[in-house]
Amino acid sequence: MNRDPFDTLRSRNPAPPESLPEAPMTLASRITAGRPTLRRGLAIATAAAAVVLVAGGGWLIWSRAGGGRDVVAPATTLVPETTTSLPLDQEEVPELVVYFLRDGALMPVARDLRVLNVRPLPDLGPLAIDLLLWGPGAWDAGPLPDPVAAAEAQLTTAIPEGTTLLGLTIADGVAIVDLSSEFAAASPQAIAQVVYTLTGLDGVAAAAFSIEGMPQAIGSLTSGVLTPHLESWGTPTGEPSVGREFFSMYPSDVMSDVMIEHPALGGTLRAGEAVILAGRLDAAEVTLTLTAVDGTLLWNALATPSDPAHLPPEVLEAAGGHGVWATLLAEATASDGSALDPSEIPVWLEPDVPFTDEPDLPEATTTTVPAPTTTLPAGTTPIMGHAAPWSGPGLAPDEVPAVALETWAAAENAAECALLFPADPAALADGAVLHDRYFGGGWGLAWDLPSGPGRWEPGGEYCADCGREAFGVAGTGGEPTGTEDSIWANRLEWTYGPEAGPRYSHAGYGYEGLTSGGAGEPVLAYLFIDHQGCMYNVWSFRGEEHLLALIEQLRFVEGTGGYGLGALQPFPNDMLTGCAGETARDLASFEAALANGPISLEALCALVGVPDYQTGSGLFIPAYDLADGSRLFLGYTGPRSDDLIYANLVSPDGETRDLLGK
Amino acid sequence: MTVVGAVDRPASPEARFSTLFARHYPAVFGYAARRVGRDEAGDAAAEVFTIAWRRIARVPAEPETLPWLYGVARKVVANQERAARRRLRLEARAAVSPGAAVEAPGAAALDVEAALLRLGSADREVLRLAAWEELQPAEIAAVLGCSANAAAVRLHRARQRLAGEMTREVPS
Secondary structure: OOOOHHHHHHHOOOOOHHHOOOOOHHHHHHHHOOOOOOOOOOOOOOOOOOEEEOOOOOOOEEEOOOOOOEEEOOOOOOOOOOOOOOOOOOOOOOEEEEEEEEOOEEEEEEEEHHHOOOOOOOOHHHHHHHHHHHOHHHOOOOOOOHHHHHHHHOOEOOOOOOOOEEEEEEEOOEEEEEEOHHHHHOOHHHHHHHHHHHHOOOOOOEEEEEEOOEEEEEEEOOOOEEEEEEEEOOOOOOEOEEOHHHHHHOOOOOOOOOEEEEOOEOOEEEOOOEEEEEOOOOOOEEEEEEEEOOOOEEEEEEEEOOEOEEOOHHHHHHOOOOOEEEEEEEEEEOOOOOEOOOEEEEEEEEOOOOOOOOOOOOOOOOOOOOOOOOOOOOOOOOEEEOOOHHHOOOEOHHHOOHHHHHHHHHOOOHHHOOOEEEOOHHHHOOOOEEEEOOOOOOEEEEEEOOOOOEEOOOOOOEEOOOOOOOEEEEEEOOOOOOOHHHHOOEEEEEOOOOOOOOOOEEEEEEEOOOOOOOOOOOEEEEEEEOOOOOEEEEEEOOOHHHHHHHHHHEEEEOOOOOOOOOOOEEOOOOOOOOOOOOOOOOHHHHHHHOOOOOOOHHHHHHHHOOOOEEEOOOOEEEEEEOOOOOEEEEEEOOOOOOOEEEEEEEOOOOOEEEOOOO | OOOOOOOOOOOOHHHHHHHHHHHHHHHHHHHHHHHHOHHHHHHHHHHHHHHHHHOHHHOOOOOOHHHHHHHHHHHHHHHHHHHHHHHHHHHHHOOOOOOOOOOOOOHHHHHHHHHHHHOOHHHHHHHHHHHOOOOOHHHHHHHHOOOHHHHHHHHHHHHHHHHHHHHHHOOO
């Protein structure tokens, strides 16, 4: 194959420009009218074959959120005939919604799976049904806040007592649920509870029932009863499977006048998300009122079921910028102007969804963080990235101002604390002036910005126009294996470099906290990089976005002790002699070779053969490709050295493990 | 028609939004379609422009508008992908992989797509931006929020790694 794969890729554009639709200008008008058509659509799985979901045993245990006693829930499942597990995304912490009743009408209720103390989490379908069958009282999820506990206490269920789940099959968007004989006498409410709960799952549009394996039809006009009920498939006159719309056909009181479908009771409403309404009267106009726990009015909006209102992000900022409990009230007016029964639920407000699975997160241009003068959100989730910015090629010494090199060279810790420097300081702030910044025992570099925020002297008072030390980077004393960064709520973590394993780095950041905190203070990061004998300080008076952009720009300066790793090079054929004829591709061979600890590359080569690549500019790093797609990097202090520092096995999904067991 | 005196008046936010919507909707739709498929692309594009409207004052002027929109789309799509992942796995369990029979690409194309999937997501994105959105390094930099220099380096390295993955795949 001679063609550049990049050109092949270019020719494989899945949506070439000529295939793209024109701009639908009606959408533009709707957006500017403040009524965007975002919907929480039901994703229908188009699986061609059936996927059988059956709950296995052993997962029906959860612990209280507050760390109290374990609760063992009743095991409701039989030994499954076929167990096909549909593993849950581990990064995803979902909220399941089950439908209970309040005043006899359906009420979506959130079940936060973060309290499930089981890994891996079980299949969501059977779990949702079990949570439903156990009833509202079975959710003993620890100390719920008062508004939620009070709301939960009002919930009831119509599911016949003793009903158990026998099996659940999802195929072509239809969930077929097999329940025990108790459910044969199910009321319309009970059927609606199951149908709504199942169709709330991704990929499920309709539900069908069987009782003890016997298929059931739902509702039957011939029977003369205009309410949903189950009857055996022997008289197939009713519907085999039904979706939510089915219940609007019946004048039953399954639905309340207005139902807040999203967020669910006790569930999460994020900034920018729509409040989804349903109910018996589609034409009704609904006033939404969001109130803080202390009674402060947070938000007021007018909506209809077909035209939802979106929670403006400013509301959250006003409420403190991070998650808070609040009460959402929906007051409906019928088309004739009469007031209908209101609905009120406790909800958890949360800022924009964090983009936690973006590996190169530090962003300068489009980040959603608030302006520097507001309180930083307490991000408890570490932002995971794979390649640390400084794992790439370093900066050449002549790319770096002389003052930086001189400052570093004069520092006591120069030998163990390589110089980090931004690749493009001008992009961070035009016209910034670099100078050395005193950092006792270490080195420090700071950029001044005329008349910008800063302080007159190190450790001095801040002022809005001092123009000193707008941002900077420093290598301080401190243990290289320190964990001081964990004092910050906002965490950054990088697992490995693009080519090799040793670049584990982590950082934490927040307002410096020397004064009252918040506005006017620099955002400060403590940064640790493997194999560096110091803790780095990186700071900016220009806010979080700016700090993250600065961190993203940091590179080691070559010749100052950083191990900037180069690209993988083919391993030279003639470098080693006495190697095994064929290179081993299985992990066991390498584990055996390293069983007694570090060995020289020559000795290793005799056992497992010639490496595939080499890389590294501080260490000498040969690498082997294994048959399972993982890659093994061996960090030697030099080509002829027997000093093996690490043997990092990097799996295809980026997990790194040191075979030396360090 | 020229209205005297209107030249220097800043356009209303609505007019400005309308213009950028008309000009860039197809490209943003295309960006999303290439990553989450055409079915989901409409929703993603609508969300991107909703965000753009909310932050209309912060949307940069041309020619930086589209890279900015791509930057927003990148995050919107990341969220959608996360939500869709579970569903995709469901589909993957089906006997027939959906859409596989629509077109039979050459072995090279299959290889390059497989190789692309084996790359890190940062590499993958920089390659797609260059190959499919046909962006220059400076524009890629605006999408990813790095310097143009860094974008060029990233693209160069991603291309190398793509080629590396291809040779890793095919034993010679």
